[in-house]
Amino acid sequence: MHVILYDEGTCAALRVAELAEELARVAGVEVEARGEFVRHWATAPGKDACATTARAGGRTHGSAPTTVEGLAKALARARVVDPMSRLQPEREPTAVEIAAEQRVLDTPGRAAVGILYDGAVAQWWMGEWMEGAEEGECHILLTARLLGTFMPDDHRWHAHTVLLGEPALISTTGLVQAPARPREYYQGQGLATTGLMPREVVEAELQQRLADRMLLPDDPRINAAALGCALQAIAFHVTGEAFCEEPTCRLYNARRQEELIRSQCSEDAGLCERHDALFRGLREGRRG
């Protein structure tokens, strides 16, 4: 089985070569690190490097973009502009939003900061962008984009660490921001609202005090957490089953930072019996 890793060069804590090596060892799969996703597929057959506009719409969210500008427009459309409601598919992104997306796509190492995207829509467009990918390959993109799903039950967007599918998207920002932080963090943040201490001072103190219970931006543990998400993506690719119920299994879908650290970065982190058997099967060539 062939796993292809892409990254944006946007997360200093990510050590992609090490991640690829570890993934190959644990999952028993062939791993290829291809670098930047958008650039890699920009030169694929069917892309028009000279054209400046994308083809007009059609299927679920529109037809496959053939230019980076077309992809920028599609991703701008996936931006969540109203945190209280689901994405409006008919909303036309502004020229400023499209230009901002294009700058991110055109500039290696530049991240889309402070934006939440509808994860399913962004994933769909990424899938369209890699049109022509070979059947059976498992594509995994490590991205700084924050990806969410609108939940009608509580009328809120929920951010994700990983979106399983093709391509699987692992959000390095989501690893830090999506799982809930320890209760003391939110209690401590209340101090900042009293105005007694500057917000940055409160934040720095909380991050330092709770560092062993939550991932921080550019945290070296992000690499181990990303490895777990990549294993989740491979398991889903092979079995169609998402995640694991066992809290110490690397396939556990952690909702809290403490669960994420336990399942991915602690001495307890490993694979449950069932998932150990799944990856043993891949290593021995019985699956995949």
Ligand SMILES: [Zn+2]
């Ligand atoms: Zn498991």
